[in-house]
Each structure stands twice: as C-alpha cells, then as structure tokens.
Amino acid sequence: MFVWALFAEVEKCARKFGAQRVELMVWSHNAIAQKAYAAYGMTLQRSIYEIVL
Numbered sequence: 001m002f003v004w005a006l007f008a009e010v011e012k013c014a015r016k017f018g019a020q021r022v023e024l025m026v027w028s029h030n031a032i033a034q035k036a037y038a039a040y041g042m043t044l045q046r047s048i049y050e051i052v053l
Contacts (some may be wrong), residue, residue: 007040 014022017025023045 003036004040
C-alpha cells in the first residue's frame with residue numbers, strides 16, 4: 001500500500017538525518033487514520049484541546 005511505503009521512506013530519511021522521532025497530527029474524529037497509524041506502530045503522544053471562537 002502506498003501509505004506504508006511513504007511512512008517507510010519518511011522513517012528512513014528521518015533516521016538518516018539523526019531524528020529521534022517522526023510526529024504527525026490527525027483529527028480526533030478520524031478513527032480510520034488513528035487505527036492505521038497504530039497498526040504501523042505509532043503511539044499516541046499527546047492530545048490538544050481547543051475552543052472555537
């Protein structure tokens with residue numbers, strides 16, 4: 001699948017440049033993406049709360 005190949009390439013480049021982590025943001029209502037990222041081995045790092053004005 002294209003997404004897994006993209007993640008693998010990002011991870012490879014990040015390691016090459018000495019990065020310690022790769023972060024991405026996903027909307028809280030996007031359960032499909034959250035499940036996919038977890039399946040790839042990513043873990044939840046933080047939650048951000050907001051109030052729309």
